[in-house]
Amino acid sequence: xxxxxxxxxxxxxxxGSRSAELDEPEDLEKRAFELRQQLEAVxxxxxxxxxxxxxxxxxxxxTRLLRDRLPWLVGLxxxxxxxxxxxxxxxxxxDKHLVxxxxxxxxxxxxxxxxxxxxVMTTRALSRGTFDSHKLHKLVRRETLLALVTGTLLAVxxxxxxxxxxxxxIKEAGAISIAVxxxxxxxxxxxxxxxxxxxxxxxxxxxxxxxxxTTVADLVGITLLCAVAALLLSA
Amino acid sequence: xxxxxxxxxxxxxxxGSRSAELDEPEDLEKRAFELRQQLEAVxxxxxxxxxxxxxxxxxxxxTRLLRDRLPWLVGLxxxxxxxxxxxxxxxxxxDKHLVxxxxxxxxxxxxxxxxxxxxVMTTRALSRGTFDSHKLHKLVRRETLLALVTGTLLAVxxxxxxxxxxxxxIKEAGAISIAVxxxxxxxxxxxxxxxxxxxxxxxxxxxxxxxxxTTVADLVGITLLCAVAALLLSA
Numbered sequence: 001x002x003x004x005x006x007x008x009x010x011x012x013x014x015x016g017s018r019s020a021e022l023d024e025p026e027d028l029e030k031r032a033f034e035l036r037q038q039l040e041a042v043x044x045x046x047x048x049x050x051x052x053x054x055x056x057x058x059x060x061x062x063t064r065l066l067r068d069r070l071p072w073l074v075g076l077x078x079x080x081x082x083x084x085x086x087x088x089x090x091x092x093x094x095d096k097h098l099v100x101x102x103x104x105x106x107x108x109x110x111x112x113x114x115x116x117x118x119x120v121m122t123t124r125a126l127s128r129g130t131f132d133s134h135k136l137h138k139l140v141r142r143e144t145l146l147a148l149v150t151g152t153l154l155a156v157x158x159x160x161x162x163x164x165x166x167x168x169x170i171k172e173a174g175a176i177s178i179a180v181x182x183x184x185x186x187x188x189x190x191x192x193x194x195x196x197x198x199x200x201x202x203x204x205x206x207x208x209x210x211x212x213x214t215t216v217a218d219l220v221g222i223t224l225l226c227a228v229a230a231l232l233l234s235a
Numbered sequence: 236x237x238x239x240x241x242x243x244x245x246x247x248x249x250x251g252s253r254s255a256e257l258d259e260p261e262d263l264e265k266r267a268f269e270l271r272q273q274l275e276a277v278x279x280x281x282x283x284x285x286x287x288x289x290x291x292x293x294x295x296x297x298t299r300l301l302r303d304r305l306p307w308l309v310g311l312x313x314x315x316x317x318x319x320x321x322x323x324x325x326x327x328x329x330d331k332h333l334v335x336x337x338x339x340x341x342x343x344x345x346x347x348x349x350x351x352x353x354x355v356m357t358t359r360a361l362s363r364g365t366f367d368s369h370k371l372h373k374l375v376r377r378e379t380l381l382a383l384v385t386g387t388l389l390a391v392x393x394x395x396x397x398x399x400x401x402x403x404x405i406k407e408a409g410a411i412s413i414a415v416x417x418x419x420x421x422x423x424x425x426x427x428x429x430x431x432x433x434x435x436x437x438x439x440x441x442x443x444x445x446x447x448x449t450t451v452a453d454l455v456g457i458t459l460l461c462a463v464a465a466l467l468l469s470a
Contacts, residue, residue, distance in 0.1 A: 028277055031277050032274060032277045035270055035273050035274040035277060036274060038270050039267060039270040039271060039274060042263055042266050042267045042270060053360055054360040054366070054370050054374070056360075057356060057360055057374075057377075058370075058373060058377075062377070062380065062381065062384075065377075065381060066381065066384060066385070069352050069381075069385065070385065070388065072348065072352075073345065073348055073349060073352075073385065073389060074388075074389070074392060076344065076345070076348050077341060077344075077345050077348075077389055077392060077393065077396075077415075078392075078396065080340055080341040080344040080345065081338070081341045081393075081396050083337065083338075083339075083340035083341060084334070084337035084338050084340075084341065084397075084400060085400065087336070087337040088337055088400060091333065094333060094336070095330075095333055098326065098329060098330055098333075098336075099319070101322070101329070101333075101336040101337075101339075102318065102319035102322040102323055102336075103316070103318075103319050104318075104336075104339065104340065105315055105318035105319075105339065105340075105343065105453055105457065106312060106315040106316045106318060106319065108340065109311065109312075109315040109446075109449070109450060109453065110308065110311070110312050110315065112446070112449075113307065113308055113311050113312075113446050114308060116446065117304050117307075117308075121292060125288055125289040125291075125292055131289070135289050135293075138293060139289070139292075142292075142293075142297070142300075145297065146297065146300060146301065146304075149297075149301060150301070150304065150305065150308065153305065153309075154308060154309070154312055157309060157312060157313075158312065158316075161312075161313065161316050162319075165319060165320065165323065180312075211344075211347070211348050211351065214344070214347075215344060218340055218344065222340065
């Protein structure tokens with residue numbers, strides 16, 4: 001209640017009549033802060049009636065929730081099961097070198113994490129300014145260098161990690177290490193490209209596009225690992 | 236520019252002097268909309284100087300970016316490599332029933348997706364209203380029922396999917412199917428619990444907590460699958 005009293009003192013300057021000095025960063029920050037405060041107060045009053053609230057969720061029927069959730073889960077499960085098709089294709093290889101299969105979750109997870117960081121960065125930056133081909137080139141140049149460095153370091157780490165558990169499996173460690181390097185480089189660009197596409201199309205990434213991307217990236221990672229292993233270990 | 240002209244017409248009502256009728260949902264919505272419009276205009280002017288913008292990213296050195304990103308990637312890679320330790324423990328089982336390893340990505344992915352949906356829902360609802368133990372009980376009751384239904388349907392689907400590729404491996408299909416059921420039920424609660432913890436602690440879930448959760452959930456899923464398979468297939 002006290003906060004409300006304080007807020008009444010804040011002088012609201014209509015946008016049209018603002019003075020020239022309001023263009024200073026400090027004044028703009030102050031103005032944005034005031035507006036955010038007012039918006040929060042109004043939204044709090046609205047809170048219980050807004051979309052996405054617990055009240056709305058509790059009022060939604062089970063069948064409605066299932067109809068919203070199940071199609072995605074079913075579709076993604078079937079898509080993810082393609083991993084079994086890919087790995088099944090390399091059954092002889094994996095049967096002989098089971099250790100490759102043991103490191104599938106590590107490759108897949110590292111790809112996801114490596115792609116997520118520049119992806120989140122790009123999404124945030126896109127929501128906070130303009131984007132043009134000049135910035136895109138600069139972004140790609142920077143991320144290429146970062147991917148090469150990151151990929152190399154993680155590849156060395158993965159190599160040592162495999163040898164730690166299986167000291168005699170140097171060839172397998174090499175294949176896993178190369179797959180990590182390729183996956184990190186690929187994932188960073190998938191992350192940036194995906195963020196730009198989502199921004200351009202205006203889709204809500206939380207709504208299924210993100211898990212879809214993760215699943216596709218996972219399948220790419222598994223294919224990469226099996227292909228590299230087949231090349232190195234069949235020789 | 237035209238949009239700016241229009242905005243100057245909008246009458247800004249200071250919060251303190253608003254009339255009683257403003258408490259009507261429609262008026263509150265209108266007021267929130269006006270405030271959001273003004274905030275966006277101010278933020279647009281601020282845009283290029285704000286945290287998270289491309290300008291800020293381009294001004295950040297490579298070493299700074301690597302120092303921000305690498306520790307997470309290294310830590311998560313090492314944590315994810317625990318999957319190889321778990322699967323290595325079940326080496327004899329996986330050697331005899333390689334098909335179990337082929338469906339690890341499907342189990343792990345389905346767990347992630349199943350937990351993500353109620354997790355996002357809970358996070359959104361928490362940001363839009365109050366939360367108490369009554370609502371928590373109701374939420375858990377609803378999600379338990381949803382998890383049982385969702386888990387059962389996905390388990391049947393997984394069973395059929397395994398048989399489609401390996402018609403003779405009924406026991407393996409059964410183990411994978413049971414693991415899917417358990418994983419979905421567990422994942423939904425991990426998702427809800429995680430959202431509540433994040434909300435209480437005020438941490439930014441994008442910052443590493445989310446990939447950490449995913450990784451831990453992945454390891455739980457792999458352990459579940461191997462344990463169920465060991466129980467069913469060793470008999």
